[in-house]
Amino acid sequence: EVQLVESGGGLVQPGRSLRLSCAASGFTFDDYAMHWVRQAPGKGLEWVSGISWNSGSTGYADSVKGRFTISRDNAKNSLYLQMNSLRAEDTALYYCAKDTSSGSLLDWGQGTLVTVSS
Amino acid sequence: QSALTQPASVSGSPGQSITISCTGTSSDVGGYNYVSWYQQHPGKAPKLMIYDVSKRPSGVSNRFSGSKSGNTASLTISGLQAEDEADYYCSSYTSSSTWVFGGGTKLTVL
Secondary structure (H helix, E strand, O other): OOEEEEEOOEEEOOOOOEEEEEEEEOOOHHHOOEEEEEEOOOOOEEEEEEEOOOOOOEEEOOOOOOOEEEEEEHHHOEEEEEEOOOOHHHOEEEEEEEEEEOOEEEEEOOOEEEEEOO | OOOEEOOOEEEEOOOOOEEEEEEOOOOOOOOOOOEEEEEEOOOOOOEEEEEOOOEOOOOOOOOEEEEEEOOEEEEEEOOOOHHHOEEEEEEEEOOOOOEEEEOOEEEEEO
C-alpha cells in the first residue's frame, strides 16, 4: 500500500523559513516523479512544485519560484520542500503526491499545515 | 500560469448526468493530452478520477468520463449519486513544463 506522510508544517513568522518532508513507502520511490500541491484554507488546489525521479528536472509555480526549492533523497525514500521568505499567502495545507504518469497524481498524503503569521 | 477556468458550481438530481468544463489555452489544455480530474470531499485529500484526458484509474466508476475539444476539457458524471457531491478540479500540463489546476467546481446533488 502506498503511503505518503508529510511533516514539518507549523506556525512561522513572515520572512522566515520552513522545510517540509514527505516520507514515502509501499512503492519504488525512485521510479516516480513527485509533486507538492497546496490548498489555502477554503480555497482550491494549487500546484507548487515537481521533481523528476532522478532530480534531473524540477519545476515551480510562479508564485514560489526563487523562494521554494524541491529536492528528494531516493536512498531515504523522502521528498522535501525548502520554503524561504515565507509570506502570509503561503499559508496552506501542503500535500505530497506521487506522479503516476504525465502529472496525474494517483496517491496523496494527508497534508501538513503551514501557517505564516506574526 | 493562470488557473484553468471552471464553473464555480453545478448541480443535478440523482440519476441525471452533469458535465463540468475546464477551459485553458493552447499552452496547456489545448496543447497536451495531459488533463486530469480530481474529486475532493470536505476534509479529505483529492482523489484522481480521470487522467490523460479520458482514462480512468482502476477502481473509479465508469460513470465518470473525460473528454477534450480544443482548449476545453470536460468531466461528465452520469447516473448522479449522492456520494458524488464534492469539489472537482481539473489540471493540465503546460508549455512551461509546469502544471496548473482549475479553480474548482462544487457539485451539489439535489
